[in-house]
Amino acid sequence: MVEQSPVTGVPVLEMSGIRKVFPGVVALDGVDLRLQPGEVHALMGENGAGKSTLIKVLTGVYDIDGGQIRLAGQDVHFSGPLPAQQAGISTVYQEVNLCANLSVAENILLGREPRQFGRIRWGQTRRRARELLQRLDLDLDVSAPLGAYSLAIQQMVAIARAVDIDAKVLILDEPTSSLDASEVAQLFAVIRRLKAQGVAIVFVSHFLDQVYEIADRMTVLRNGRLVGEYRTAELPQMELVAKMIGKDLATLEDLEQQPRETTARIERGEALVQAEDLGRKGGIEPFGLSIHPGEIVGLAGLLGSGRTELARLLFGADRADEGRLKVDGKAVTLRSPRAAMNRGIAFSSENRRxxxxxxxxxxxxxxxxxxxxxxxxxxxxxxxxxxxxxxxxxxxxxxxxxxxxxxxxxxxxxxxxxxxxxxxxxxxPRLFIVDEPTRGIDVGAKAEIQRLVAELADGGMAVLFVSAELEEVLRLSHKIEILRDRRLVEELENTEAVDADRIMQTIAGGQSPS
Known part of the structure; x- marks a missing residue:
């Protein structure tokens, strides 16, 4: 039986019995979604559960094969994203789809600029853009290029553009996947402001802590079917995960207890790869690092701390301009990724798209x-x-x-x-560099990939594991390299004495506990 939370008032959006079939695949099978004005509603499920398909059905990208969509009490059927947007349904995707070379004002009003006699009225365009940003409590120079601002600000400009059409429903698809903690807080302030203005917000994210911080209710999908609808405050996180992946709580709790098995000490002989004062001006300060066969080395640090820059140097994607790199004890110069591949080094980038x-x-x-x-x-x-x-x-x-x-x-x-x-x-490969391999994916796939990394190391492969999630780094690594301001500041053996607080103090520049 599908579980539903009690709802008061008339939903602004009702999707009932939605069915979508692709050749050989039933992507959605009888899915319901109800949105109330002025609520944040999380759409939860593993990758492949049907979340993206449901959003595309709602916004007219896909036709439905069964079911009904009602907006503000009226039956609707959208032939594409533009009619959906004109009706008050806007979507902001994970990859901000704006033009970095254009100004903030141009991006917000692109295609909708005030005109007179066919010519754009730039003064009015900038005023309108400022008004929209003020609605979100943002004060930006709207004449500056969008590319001059952080990704978080670009996300908010995309939201300002979305609400310019008097949005009734705003869909945010993985809006925080590339943001740090302060940027997430800034985005959440904007979301709460829109919520107070009566906008219904669909929030899609794999960060469970963020879902529990911002969402009022949630709808859970699994394998294209509706599992249930719940008040966030009434559904514990472990129960949510169990519903998402279809495993019982005992199995999940066992999974949570597994982590540190991979962090047992390994016998270290000669390093497979060793960096000696390796660095690149404008990229990362000179650092020393050794990685041994069968060892998982975790890189921890905030966005922009130099994690990816370090990884790219070891793969030859960027050229070091000081220090040296040794492979099997011999100094090498990696002039390209192909040279690194010939040495048995592989690199899976954080930006999979x-x-x-x-x-x-x-x-x-x-x-x-x-x-x-x-x-x-x-x-x-x-x-x-x-x-x-x-x-x-x-x-x-x-x-x-x-x-x-x-x-x-x-x-x-x-x-x-x-x-x-x-x-x-x-x-x-002999050394596998994996940069944010679990970012933006569901808990089930995340657990599978973490298990794979541990198995690769057990088989003798060296792994450099880069992740913004400290618990993930702690779970998998034999030792942890901590970066701050593009400088490697500390190396820690991953013992029971090391926890997330210890790492965060180092990242923040405070004194680590002894």
Missing amino acids: TEGIVGDLSVRENIILALQASRGWMRPISRRRADELVGKYVKALDIRPADPDRRVRDLSGGNQQKVLLARWLITE
Whole structure:
């Protein structure tokens, strides 16, 4: 039986019995969603649960194969995103889809600029943009290029653009995935302001603590079906996770207890990779670091602390201009990523959409991409060999759907991440650098990837694990490197004495407890 929380008042939006079928796949099967004016409603579920499909059905990207949508008490059917927006439904996606080279005002009113005799009235455009930002309690120079502002501010400019059409419903799809704690607080202040103005907000996020901080109610999906609708305050986090992934609480609690098994001390012989005063001006200050076979080294630090810059130096994606790098005890110069790959180093980027997957290519083509590049394009991998390798990793990583001919862009975020990991694992690296491999994916896929990282290290692979989530770093790492202001400031053996507070004090520049 589907569980529902009591609702008072008339919903601004009701989706009832929504069904959506793709060839061979029932993506949504009888899903309901109710939104009240002036509430934040979290849409929860694993990657592939149907969240994105439900949003696309609501905004007219997809036609529905069954069910009903009512907005403000009226039956509606949108032929595309523009009619949905004109009716008062706006969406702000994880990747801000604005023009960094244009001004803030131009971005907010692009295509809707006040005009007279066919010419844009720039003064009025800037005034209107300032009014919209003031509605969100933001004071920005609207004539400045959008690119001059942080990603958090760009998100809020996207929201200002969305509410300019007198939004009744605002959908925020993973709006905090690239924001630090202070930027999240700033965004939440804007969300609360819009809520007070009566806007119904759909909040999609994999950060459970944030969901519990900002959401009034939540709807949970699993495998395209509705699990239930709940008041956030009445559903404990562990019960939510159990409902999302379909496992009982005892299983999940056992999963939570597993972490530190991977942090047992390892026997360290000669370092596989060793950096000696390696650095790059404008990127990261000179640092020393050693990584041994079978060792997971965690990188901890705030956004902008230098984690990715350090990883890129070790992969040859950026060139060091001081210090030296040793592989197997011998000094090497990595002039390119291909040179690093030839040394057995692989790098899975944090930005899977722009530096990772190739959306228009198939799962098969994406997985063999790095192996083919390392062989050279004059030595193509045979279709038979490609099918054999791809089949092995699709099964090992449980990539869904298990169709190698499926376009990667049609997969959920968690499965896209698995495809990216498979691409590098197929090259059989000795050092695997994984930068934010679990960002923006659901708890089930996150647990699978964490388990995979631990298994790789158990098999003798060295892993450099980069994550903004301290608990994740603590869970997996044998030792932890802490960065602050693009400088490696401390190395900690991951013993029972080390906890998130200890790391946060170091990140914040305070004294670490002895």
